[in-house]
Amino acid sequence: xxxxxxxxxxxxxxxxxxxxxxxxxxxxxxxxxxxxxxxxxxxxxxxxxxxxxxxxxxxxxxxxxxxxxxxxxxxxxxxxxxxxxxxxxxxxxxxxxxxxxxxxxxxxxxxxxxxxxxxxxxxxxxxxxxxxxxxxxxxxxxxxxxxxxxxxxxxxxxxxxxxxxxxxxxxxxxxxxxxxxxxxxxxxxxxxxxxxxxxxxxxxxxxxxxxxxxxxxxxxxxxxxxxxxxxxxxxxxxxxxxxxxxxxxxxxxxxxxxxxxxxxxxxxxxxxxxxxxxxxxxxxxxxxxxxxxxxxxxxxxxxxxxxxxxxxxxxxxxxxxxxxxxxxxxxxxxxxxxxxxxxxxxxxxxx
Amino acid sequence: xxxxxxxxxxxxxxxxxxxxxxxxxxxxxxxxxxxxxxxxxxxxxxxxxxxxxxxxxxxxxxxxxxxxxxxxxxxxxxxxxxxxxxxxxxxxxxxxxxxxxxxxxxxxxxxxxxxxxxxxxxxxxxxxxxxxxxxxxxxxxxxxxxxxxxxxxxxxxxxxxxxxxxxxxxxxxxxxxxxxxxxxxxxxxxxxxxxxxxxxxxxxxxxxxxxxxxxxxxxxxxxxxxxxxxxxxxxxxxxxxxxxxxxxxxxxxxxxxxxxxxxxxxxxxxxxxxxxxxxxxxxxxxxxxxxxxxxxxxxxxxxxxxxxxxxxxxxxxxxxxxxxxxxxxxxxxxxxxxxxxxxxxxxxxxxxxxxxxxxxxxxxxxxxxxxxxxxxxxxxxxxxxxxxxxxxxxxxxxxxxxxxxxxxxxxxxxxxxxxxxxxxxxxxxxxxxxxxxxxxxxxxxxxxxxxxxxxxxxxxxxxxxxxxxxxxxxxxxxxxxxxxxxx
Numbered sequence: 001x002x003x004x005x006x007x008x009x010x011x012x013x014x015x016x017x018x019x020x021x022x023x024x025x026x027x028x029x030x031x032x033x034x035x036x037x038x039x040x041x042x043x044x045x046x047x048x049x050x051x052x053x054x055x056x057x058x059x060x061x062x063x064x065x066x067x068x069x070x071x072x073x074x075x076x077x078x079x080x081x082x083x084x085x086x087x088x089x090x091x092x093x094x095x096x097x098x099x100x101x102x103x104x105x106x107x108x109x110x111x112x113x114x115x116x117x118x119x120x121x122x123x124x125x126x127x128x129x130x131x132x133x134x135x136x137x138x139x140x141x142x143x144x145x146x147x148x149x150x151x152x153x154x155x156x157x158x159x160x161x162x163x164x165x166x167x168x169x170x171x172x173x174x175x176x177x178x179x180x181x182x183x184x185x186x187x188x189x190x191x192x193x194x195x196x197x198x199x200x201x202x203x204x205x206x207x208x209x210x211x212x213x214x215x216x217x218x219x220x221x222x223x224x225x226x227x228x229x230x231x232x233x234x235x236x237x238x239x240x241x242x243x244x245x246x247x248x249x250x251x252x253x254x255x256x257x258x259x260x261x262x263x264x265x266x267x268x269x270x271x272x273x274x275x276x277x278x279x280x281x282x283x284x285x286x287x288x289x290x291x292x293x294x295x296x297x298x299x300x301x302x303x304x305x306x307x308x309x310x311x312x313x314x315x316x317x318x319x320x321x322x323x324x325x326x327x328x329x330x331x332x333x334x335x336x337x338x339x340x341x342x343x344x345x346x347x348x349x350x351x
Numbered sequence: 352x353x354x355x356x357x358x359x360x361x362x363x364x365x366x367x368x369x370x371x372x373x374x375x376x377x378x379x380x381x382x383x384x385x386x387x388x389x390x391x392x393x394x395x396x397x398x399x400x401x402x403x404x405x406x407x408x409x410x411x412x413x414x415x416x417x418x419x420x421x422x423x424x425x426x427x428x429x430x431x432x433x434x435x436x437x438x439x440x441x442x443x444x445x446x447x448x449x450x451x452x453x454x455x456x457x458x459x460x461x462x463x464x465x466x467x468x469x470x471x472x473x474x475x476x477x478x479x480x481x482x483x484x485x486x487x488x489x490x491x492x493x494x495x496x497x498x499x500x501x502x503x504x505x506x507x508x509x510x511x512x513x514x515x516x517x518x519x520x521x522x523x524x525x526x527x528x529x530x531x532x533x534x535x536x537x538x539x540x541x542x543x544x545x546x547x548x549x550x551x552x553x554x555x556x557x558x559x560x561x562x563x564x565x566x567x568x569x570x571x572x573x574x575x576x577x578x579x580x581x582x583x584x585x586x587x588x589x590x591x592x593x594x595x596x597x598x599x600x601x602x603x604x605x606x607x608x609x610x611x612x613x614x615x616x617x618x619x620x621x622x623x624x625x626x627x628x629x630x631x632x633x634x635x636x637x638x639x640x641x642x643x644x645x646x647x648x649x650x651x652x653x654x655x656x657x658x659x660x661x662x663x664x665x666x667x668x669x670x671x672x673x674x675x676x677x678x679x680x681x682x683x684x685x686x687x688x689x690x691x692x693x694x695x696x697x698x699x700x701x702x703x704x705x706x707x708x709x710x711x712x713x714x715x716x717x718x719x720x721x722x723x724x725x726x727x728x729x730x731x732x733x734x735x736x737x738x739x740x741x742x743x744x745x746x747x748x749x750x751x752x753x754x755x756x757x758x759x760x761x762x763x764x765x766x767x768x769x770x771x772x773x774x775x776x777x778x779x780x781x782x783x784x785x786x787x788x789x790x791x792x793x794x795x796x797x798x799x800x801x802x803x804x805x806x807x808x809x810x811x812x813x814x815x816x817x818x819x820x821x822x823x824x825x826x827x828x829x830x831x832x833x834x835x836x837x838x
Contacts, residue, residue, distance in 0.1 A: 011595075014595075015595075015598065015599055015602055018599055019599060019602060019603065023607075023611065026611045026612075026617060026622070027611070029616065029617065029620045029622070030620065031616035031617070031619045031620050032614075032616045032617070032620075034616075035616050163386055164382050164383060164385075164386035164413075165383060165386050165387065168379070168383060174822070174825050174826065174829065175822060177825060178769065178818060178821040178822035178824075178825045179818055179821075179822075180773045180776060180777070180817070180821070182776060182777065182780045182793070182796055182797075182814075183776070183796070183814045183815075183817055183818050186796055186799070186800055186803065186810050186811070186814045187811070187814055187815075189800070189803050189804070190803055190807045190810065190811055193803075193804060194803060194804045194805070194807060195804060195805065196805070196806070196807050197807070204803065204804055285602075285604075288604050289604060289605050289606055289777075292604070292606045293606075293777065293780065296780075296781070297800065304606075307604070307606065307607055307610075308606075308610070308781070311606075311607060311610030311611065311614075312610065312614075314614075314616070319607075322607065323603070323604075323607060326602075326603075326604045326607070327602045327603075330601075330602045331602065
């Protein structure tokens with residue numbers, strides 16, 4: 001088991017390295033750097049001005065060197081201007097040469113320095129930590145709503161295959177998987193918040209939910225994400241429940257005279273929940289997509305909003321941090337689902 | 352011109368429909384309650400030895416649901432049927448129904464022909480045994496026909512891009528200001544915030560989806576199959592490497608990938624062109640290997656066949672990837688491709704980027720499915736028999752394993768088209784790829800959502816259109832799965 005986790009961690013680090021390198025290469029293509037220079041300097045910069053700005057800010061070095069600087073295995077760039085002031089990756093602002101000599105030469109993510117955001121003019125780790133908190137809160141509520149609802153629907157539908165209950169609940173779960181967040185979100189906003197329909201039960205934006213989440217401003221974002229993910233989990237739960245309900249030991253329990261109620265709750269439930277556990281864990285990275293859409297739609301400034309801001313402004317350090325976080329989420333959930341599967345299902349042992 | 356109401360002179364049907372819908376809702380609730388609370392209907396043996404099901408309250412509830420549903424559906428159909436003949440006199444629904452007349456005729460023809468010959472049509476014919484599958488297929492074909500006829504300008508009422516002064520954000524059914532003789536007199540679904548006709552944009556948007564989604568799903572399948580079969584069949588190092596690459600792409604959040612691939616700067620750097628050049632090779636490899644592995648024992652047939660098919664495929668491939676004589680045309684350098692006179696068609700840059708990134712996102716999932724299926728099927732007896740016969744590995748993969756994996760693959764193909772539609776919508780929603788005035792549903796939803804609290808009509812029609820198309824594809828996949836499991 002220890003070796004298995006160790007190997008998976010190795011794969012995880014390798015994947016994260018490859019992935020960040022791809023992001024790094026794409027964000028460091030010259031047209032992207034040119035755009036960055038123009039948004040940071042001014043939009044009417046000439047080509048020479050762009051080149052000198054990029055040179056001054058350490059963007060001209062070869063790709064592997066720059067990637068090494070970001071990782072923290074190659075010394076960070078420094079640049080001395082005409083007045084002898086030194087700027088550099090590891091130096092905050094422009095300082096004199098003596099002060100620059102005191103600054104550490106290596107500063108990358110290995111040293112715990114995630115760099116500076118060009119969009120927000122703040123440290124990347126600070127931004128990501130703050131925004132992840134917001135999204136974590138959103139995700140927590142999504143999971144609290146989604147998992148019990150999906151499992152209940154799946155088990156109710158699967159316990160009597162082909163019944164009226166099964167057919168209507170299965171239709172509902174197909175309908176929710178067919179409704180992407182931007183469709184259900186728009187429909188919810190139209191029905192529950194607009195003055196045309198006139199219900200006005202909820203608020204159409206969740207901006208105020210960042211400080212003060214209430215039922216009124218937080219319900220729609222949570223429901224919108226939960227609904228899309230719910231259908232898939234419910235269908236998987238239904239499939240696994242129908243399979244368990246045809247098992248031999250359920251038939252034995254029935255013949256023994258156990259009530260249907262007890263069969264479902266005491267005999268079938270625990271075995272029926274093994275497969276959905278894996279599905280739920282693997283669904284979490286998918287929720288990240290929904291988070292980006294919903295945060296844009298409801299103007300909730302979380303991790304997804306940072307992703308959109310960083311990507312549309314070519315904020316290299318921030319984008320890299322965002323991809324590291326998301327790849328860690330993806331691979332960590334995979335790892336948990338594998339370990340949990342073994343733990344829940346004693347028939348499988350990792351050899 | 353008077354503004355149109357929703358149902359016009361058919362308004363007398365409205366209360367009937369309302370009552371029927373209310374009854375339907377009550378009946379469904381009763382049906383559900385009965386299925387939970389009451390015991391199951393039991394068969395009882397009669398004195399003469401026959402058996403009958405007792406018609407208890409549960410049977411009554413089921414009948415009530417059936418009858419009220421038929422009633423409501425019948426009245427709804429009446430709006431559409433009368434609308435085809437009455438046109439705008441039957442309100443907005445009538446006018447739309449009349450515009451869609453070619454779609455209705457095609458749907459009726461397809462369904463009549465298919466039901467008549469369903470026993471001879473294989474899996475497709477069996478679809479008509481499952482009501483769910485039929486509903487799904489009808490929804491999908493509705494949008495396919497709408498898209499195709501919309502592209503032929505049969506359905507659209509106005510130019511989807513032209514702006515008419517005074518029509519900004521007007522509600523559905525508003526008469527067009529300054530309409531001339533021969534112009535369509537109304538904005539059937541109203542105007543959007545740039546005073547364009549919502550209905551025509553909706554129909555044109557269907558064409559964007561019908562054009563890209565099935566083709567992108569097909570390319571993803573070709574890439575996924577060409578790489579997934581050897582990975583599953585050979586296993587070992589190849590499998591480890593390909594699976595690692597697939598997992599790498601899958602570990603990207605889709606939206607981050609889209610932002611990285613589809614921004615104008617990346618397009619200017621030529622990255623999508625490189626990706627298109629690589630990705631579009633796979634169908635050629637696929638077709639070439641498919642034919643070669645089958646006919647290599649008969650060189651007389653194989654040589655002309657392969658020359659023709661591959662020649663054509665490579666020509667199409669080169670026309671596809673080269674634009675204006677160049678494969679990649681970045682500001683600083685150029686890679687020459689097919690000269691312009693031999694170029695069959697040009698794909699607009701925006702569409703190519705969208706297409707490539709959608710294929711790129713979908714292919715790894717297909718790869719994993721095919722790999723899993725291949726690993727499962729390669730242990731079967733008929734594969735062992737083929738190996739003993741001395742067949743080559745590619746023959747076994749493409750002519751033994753692949754046909755036997757078709758069931759799950761066809762089902763996944765339907766789901767994948769739906770997912771591709773969702774991805775296209777996502778791209779439009781973030782304003783990536785397609786030009787901003789493009790009528791595709793995602794962009795239209797994105798435009799409409801900004802004024803959603805005041806004007807509902809620009810955003811809701813494309814939202815429902817996307818919903819019904821994806822729902823149709825999901826139902827179709829469900830029906831196919833059910834029917835393919837039966838035999």
